[in-house]
Amino acid sequence: MAGKREDNVTRRHIEEKKRALARMRRRRFLRRMLALTICTVLLLLAAGGVYALIRGAEYVTQEYHEMYTGYTERRASWQGDTNPQxxxxxxxxxxxxxxxxxxxxxxxxxxxxxxxxxxxxxxxxxxxxxxxxxxxxxxxxxxxxxxxxxxxxxxxxxxxxxxxxxxxxxxxxxxxxxxxxxxxxxxxxxxxxxxxxxxxxxxxxxxxxxxxxxxxxxxxxxxxxxxxxxxxxxxxxxxxxxxxxxxxxxxxxxxxxxxxxxxxxxxxxxxxxxxxxxxxxxxxxxxxxxxxxxxxxxxxxxxxxxxxxxxxxxxxxxxxxxxxxxxxxxxxxxxxxxxxxxxx
Known part of the structure; x- marks a missing residue:
């Protein structure tokens, strides 16, 4: 009888270790998924920021170009002939x-x-x-x-x-x-x-x-x-x-x-x-x-x-x-x- 009880205890310990290892694996998997998700979000945000900067620079450049074009057109409309001399x-x-x-x-x-x-x-x-x-x-x-x-x-x-x-x-x-x-x-x-x-x-x-x-x-x-x-x-x-x-x-x-x-x-x-x-x-x-x-x-x-x-x-x-x-x-x-x- 004593031998059977010892075997039962041993099996319980083994089962508990298996469950503990399974829990650890799940936690590691969740941590990795969380880290991967955070990295993905950060990369998306960074990409969005770069895109916004590029679009912002394009907008400023376009605005400046339009302003300067308007300026040169206004000037040409009244200035008349020019002479590089x-x-x-x-x-x-x-x-x-x-x-x-x-x-x-x-x-x-x-x-x-x-x-x-x-x-x-x-x-x-x-x-x-x-x-x-x-x-x-x-x-x-x-x-x-x-x-x-x-x-x-x-x-x-x-x-x-x-x-x-x-x-x-x-x-x-x-x-x-x-x-x-x-x-x-x-x-x-x-x-x-x-x-x-x-x-x-x-x-x-x-x-x-x-x-x-x-x-x-x-x-x-x-x-x-x-x-x-x-x-x-x-x-x-x-x-x-x-x-x-x-x-x-x-x-x-x-x-x-x-x-x-x-x-x-x-x-x-x-x-x-x-x-x-x-x-x-x-x-x-x-x-x-x-x-x-x-x-x-x-x-x-x-x-x-x-x-x-x-x-x-x-x-x-x-x-x-x-x-x-x-x-x-x-x-x-x-x-x-x-x-x-x-x-x-």
């Missing part, structure tokens, strides 16, 4: 807008002040060309001659850029357009301008909301007074005297901008530009423009008035001298050979 310059068309009454009796904003500001990218030297608003032109795509000031009314900045490009035979890389209010705010933000007023200036035109009253002598003018100074037409010199004053003003303004006290005023100036100034410059142009402006020369800018003469039939019209303009451009841009070959 002028890659060393940045030419900016500056337009002062006025929607008041004028002798053309046309409605809408007009480019009362038109000048081309040219920056030498290497030396930082500045050149500028004053174009009388009464310059007689025949813009492409229009059926009639008109004053340059009215070209803006007819087709805005893009048409102005193309017409100035054609008139001067030089490419226009950017444009800036600001109205009288924004102009006055900018002058006030700079702290005003010191300039010599060559004669007493008194003129009133209620219809154009124009009141000019300045005394002769060296004066410090605020934004409103600078407007009066630039818009005044003397009985003796008329528009010629007005363009000469614009030349003197640009040189005085340039010296004011270069002063150290202008630096803390830059945030206010930038805010005025952001809110009130129309410009073609976009984010793609900002680095280039900042680099050019950083190297501005301390030398006074060189300025010229567009070659031409009053019309014999109407002395309020300025007839451009095409041969004289070509010679002007060759003198202003000697490094760009053939710069005026496209002027007509």
């Amino acid at each position: 002028f890659d060393g310059y940045t030419n900016i068309l500056v337009m002062g807008l006025d929607d008041g009454a004028d002798r053309t009796n046309t409605e809408g904003a007009k480019a009362d002040t038109v000048l081309v500001l040219s920056l030498d990218n290497q030396s930082g030297k500045v050149r500028f060309i004053t174009i009388p608003g009464d310059t007689w032109v025949n813009p492409s795509g229009t059926a009639k001659f008109m004053r340059m000031s009215s070209v803006y009314t007819a087709g805005g900045a893009p048409l102005m850029v193309r017409e100035v490009n054609q008139l001067l035979g030089i490419p226009i890389h950017q444009y800036v357009a600001l109205d009288l209010k924004a102009f006055a705010e900018l002058i006030d933000a700079l702290g005003g301008i010191d300039i010599y007023v060559e004669s007493d200036m008194d003129y009133e035109d209620p219809e154009a909301n124009l009141n000019i009253h300045l005394k002769k002598g060296y004066q410090h003018l605020d934004g409103s007074q600078v407007q009066q100074y630039l818009r005044y037409r003397s009985p003796e010199l008329g528009d010629v005297g007005r363009e000469q004053r614009q030349q003197r003003f640009v040189k005085a303004l340039y010296q004011q901008v270069l002063r150290l006290e202008t630096i803390p005023r830059l945030p206010v100036i930038a805010e005025i530009f952001r809110k009130h100034v129309k410009t073609s410059a976009e984010i793609f142009d900002s680095a280039h423009l900042a680099n050019v402006l950083r190297h501005l020369s301390s030398d006074p800018p060189e300025g010229v008035i567009l070659q031409g003469a009053p019309s014999l039939g109407d002395d309020t019209i300025w007839m451009p001298d095409n041969n004289g303009i070509r010679q002007q451009m060759k003198k202003l841009f000697p490094e760009a050979e053939g710069s005026s070959s496209d002027a007509s």
Whole structure:
């Protein structure tokens, strides 16, 4: 009997060991399956993350490409002809807008002040060309001659850029357009301008909301007074005297901008530009423009008035001298050979 009991005990121990080994095998199998499942999930997540990064990069690249394509298309729509010989310059068309009454009796904003500001990218030297608003032109795509000031009314900045490009035979890389209010705010933000007023200036035109009253002598003018100074037409010199004053003003303004006290005023100036100034410059142009402006020369800018003469039939019209303009451009841009070959 004792032997049978011992055999039963032995068999129970063997059975328990077998069950214990089976449980261990099941646990190991479950642990391996769990580990395999976790690894699979992690791999799937990693693959998904890589895919998301790739798709994200593709999306960003596509977005950037679309933005740049839109930028180049917008630029091509207004810029007109380009000339690689002028890659060393940045030419900016500056337009002062006025929607008041004028002798053309046309409605809408007009480019009362038109000048081309040219920056030498290497030396930082500045050149500028004053174009009388009464310059007689025949813009492409229009059926009639008109004053340059009215070209803006007819087709805005893009048409102005193309017409100035054609008139001067030089490419226009950017444009800036600001109205009288924004102009006055900018002058006030700079702290005003010191300039010599060559004669007493008194003129009133209620219809154009124009009141000019300045005394002769060296004066410090605020934004409103600078407007009066630039818009005044003397009985003796008329528009010629007005363009000469614009030349003197640009040189005085340039010296004011270069002063150290202008630096803390830059945030206010930038805010005025952001809110009130129309410009073609976009984010793609900002680095280039900042680099050019950083190297501005301390030398006074060189300025010229567009070659031409009053019309014999109407002395309020300025007839451009095409041969004289070509010679002007060759003198202003000697490094760009053939710069005026496209002027007509």
